[in-house]
Amino acid sequence: xxxxxxxxxxxxIYDIFLGRIQRGEIGPDVRLVDTAVxxxxxxxxxxxxxxxMRLTHEGYLDSTTRGFxxxxxxxxxxxxxxxxxxxxxxxxAALATARLTENDLTRLRDAVARAEQTLETGEIETLFAxxxxxxxxxxxxxxxxxxxxxxxxxxxxxxxxxxATLRDAEAHRTLVDLQRRLxxxxxxxxxxxxxxxxxxxxxxxxxxxLRLHPPSADSDAS
Amino acid sequence: xxxxxxxxxxxxIYDIFLGRIQRGEIGPDVRLVDTAVxxxxxxxxxxxxxxxMRLTHEGYLDSTTRGFxxxxxxxxxxxxxxxxxxxxxxxxAALATARLTENDLTRLRDAVARAEQTLETGEIETLFAxxxxxxxxxxxxxxxxxxxxxxxxxxxxxxxxxxATLRDAEAHRTLVDLQRRLxxxxxxxxxxxxxxxxxxxxxxxxxxxLRLHPPSADSDAS
DNA sequence: AATGCCTTAAAAGTATGCAGTTTAGGCGGG
DNA sequence: CCCGCCTAAACTGCATACTTTTAAGGCATT
Numbered sequence: 382x383x384x385x386x387x388x389x390x391x392x393x394i395y396d397i398f399l400g401r402i403q404r405g406e407i408g409p410d411v412r413l414v415d416t417a418v419x420x421x422x423x424x425x426x427x428x429x430x431x432x433x434m435r436l437t438h439e440g441y442l443d444s445t446t447r448g449f450x451x452x453x454x455x456x457x458x459x460x461x462x463x464x465x466x467x468x469x470x471x472x473x474a475a476l477a478t479a480r481l482t483e484n485d486l487t488r489l490r491d492a493v494a495r496a497e498q499t500l501e502t503g504e505i506e507t508l509f510a511x512x513x514x515x516x517x518x519x520x521x522x523x524x525x526x527x528x529x530x531x532x533x534x535x536x537x538x539x540x541x542x543x544x545a546t547l548r549d550a551e552a553h554r555t556l557v558d559l560q561r562r563l564x565x566x567x568x569x570x571x572x573x574x575x576x577x578x579x580x581x582x583x584x585x586x587x588x589x590x591l592r593l594h595p596p597s598a599d600s601d602a603s
Numbered sequence: 604x605x606x607x608x609x610x611x612x613x614x615x616i617y618d619i620f621l622g623r624i625q626r627g628e629i630g631p632d633v634r635l636v637d638t639a640v641x642x643x644x645x646x647x648x649x650x651x652x653x654x655x656m657r658l659t660h661e662g663y664l665d666s667t668t669r670g671f672x673x674x675x676x677x678x679x680x681x682x683x684x685x686x687x688x689x690x691x692x693x694x695x696a697a698l699a700t701a702r703l704t705e706n707d708l709t710r711l712r713d714a715v716a717r718a719e720q721t722l723e724t725g726e727i728e729t730l731f732a733x734x735x736x737x738x739x740x741x742x743x744x745x746x747x748x749x750x751x752x753x754x755x756x757x758x759x760x761x762x763x764x765x766x767a768t769l770r771d772a773e774a775h776r777t778l779v780d781l782q783r784r785l786x787x788x789x790x791x792x793x794x795x796x797x798x799x800x801x802x803x804x805x806x807x808x809x810x811x812x813l814r815l816h817p818p819s820a821d822s823d824a825s
Numbered sequence: 826a827a828t829g830c831c832t833t834a835a836a837a838g839t840a841t842g843c844a845g846t847t848t849a850g851g852c853g854g855g
Numbered sequence: 856c857c858c859g860c861c862t863a864a865a866c867t868g869c870a871t872a873c874t875t876t877t878a879a880g881g882c883a884t885t
Contacts, residue, residue: 389868414836425870430837431656438657446877447836461749468690468750527683528690531753611838636866647840652867668847669866 391428394418395435402441402451403536405509412448439534454541456594462538463587469532470583475576477522478567486568488518493564496557508547508557515560519567542590552589559585613650616640617657624663624673627731627762634670661756676763678816684760685809691754692805697798699744700789708790710740715786718779730769730779737782741789764812774811781807 401407415429422429437444443452481489496511498504516539523529546552559582566574623629637651644651659666665674703711718733720726738761745751768774781804788796 391868416836426837427869427871431868434653434657435660438660444837447879458749461747464694464747465691465749465753468694469687472686472690525683525686527680527687527757531687531756534753535749613838638866648867649839649841653838666867669849 389428390422390424391431391435394422394424394429394432398432398436399441402436403540404513405540407451409451409453412445412450413442414448440538441536454538456596459538459542459590459594460587460596462535463583463590465535466532466583467580467587469528471576471579473523473525473528473532474519474563474579475572476524476528477519478570478572478575480522480524481519481567482522485518485522489515489564489567492518493557493560496560500554500557505548508553509543512543512547512556512560515563542586545593546586546589549589549593552585555585555589556582611650612644612646613653613657616644616646616651616654620654620658621663624658625758625762629673631673631675634667634672635664636670662760676760678818681760681764681767681812681816682809682818684757685805685812687757688754688805689802689809691750693798693801695745695747695750695754696741696785696801697794698746698750699741700792700794700797702744702746703741703789704744707740707744711737711786711789714740715779715782718782722776722779727770730775731765734765734769734778734782737785764808767815768808768811771811771815774807777807777811778804 398407398413407413413433415426415433418429418433419426433442433449434444436442437449440452442449492511492514496508496515499508499511520529520532523532547556559578563575563578563582566578620629620635629635635655637648637655640651640655641648655664655671656666658664659671662674664671714733714736718730718737721730721733742751742754745754769778781800785797785800785804788800
């Protein structure tokens with residue numbers, strides 16, 4: 382456990398915690414403290430600090446004076462990020478359409494199947510995982526690295542939105558349906574349809590989020 | 604000079620160098636070394652390292668084994684960023700249209716006037732400064748903070764593009780013309796026109812860049 | 826019993842030193 | 856004269872120690 386066989390510790394630690402955050406393994410009330418993490422990895426505070434501060438600057442963590450925690454996204458931020466998603470993701474998915482390997486498609490079929498099953502079982506955790514899987518698969522196929530990185534940057538926000546919306550039965554059905562149709566469009570390599578469906582997907586998420594968190598009156602001030 | 608009256612040194616140093624970079628004061632062959640910078644500010648290497656590494660992770664600097672330098676953007680990256688700009692900036696400018704203060708408009712009029720004069724004087728430096736001024740003014744008026752920050756993140760890259768394109772006489776004329784029309788649309792608070800003009804502006808920059816740096820054959824591989 | 830000050834301890838920021846790594850440039854051999 | 860090796864310097868990564876900041880809780884005062 383002490384030695385992961387790669388390059389610099391700070392990068393390893395960065396990767397490890399980025400993964401934990403993106404997989405939702407970090408609990409909203411966990412307080413990451415550099416000394417504690419340093420002990421876990423048998424290194425000094427410095428590489429841990431580097432990693433956690435990097436994650437902080439990238440928006441994955443908040444740096445309080447009492448440790449690092451998940452950022453408490455206020456609804457204003459979440460709504461602003463929806464705007465970004467509307468602008469970027471349809472085009473990104475369209476660009477990815479031609480790049481998906483057969484392997485990717487298999488993974489997508491599997492994930493969509495799992496998502497569909499949750500319509501009956503109601504297992505939200507499984508739905509989370511499947512949605513995450515679908516998302517990661519097409520994003521990783523986006524050929525434009527700058528675009529891909531920009532989208533990945535607000536991955537954490539997506540988690541928060543999922544938490545807030547997927548428990549809603551109606552949203553659940555809508556999103557799974559869109560996932561199925563997205564898969565079909567991707568299989569058909571129909572980039573135009575993919576672009577439209579991604580837009581619908583983002584809009585559906587936004588709608589359902591706004592239904593649950595109606596914008597307060599003052600909230601569109603800068 | 605030793606004490607700038609704010610909070611943590613690392614943040615001060617970050618701000619200072621971000622400013623220097625964004626104002627183009629860093630020269631492409633300058634090598635920033637933490638020990639040297641630390642000496643300049645009479646602090647230890649650590650806050651300097653924090654600041655420079657942060658700038659590196661944000662894409663403003665490259666961390667070589669021989670100090671930090673400006674990133675050598677390859678044309679692939681620049682072309683990828685044009686895609687982002689096409690997606691984000693038209694909408695962002697449209698959102699900013701309603702938010703511009705009279706003060707902002709005055710600044711824009713002034714900057715556009717300066718840019719127009721360069722058509723006769725040919726002073727490229729002045730054109731750079733004016734373009735930068737125009738750009739910063741509308742971007743700062745974008746109400747969506749997430750969108751604004753995303754755009755600001757590739758500000759450094761814009762510098763590189765300007766360097767590569769604005770010396771071209773034809774691009775020069777085209778862009779100044781678009782700046783003038785953009786100003787008119789902003790004064791008229793015509794968000795739709797602004798959106799379209801921004802798209803044209805980005806496309807014009809992209810065209811002129813691609814004319815000077817034609818994409819190599821293998822270049823759209825991931 | 827409520828309120829505000831003060832102490833204290835936790836955690837981040839900073840300093841310094843050492844070790845590992847990469848590169849430039851000299852030096853010797855071809 | 857050129858090429859490759861080898862060494863010294865330059866620079867970063869990591870460790871340890873010290874300092875500063877601030878949240879939290881106790882204590883005193885009203």
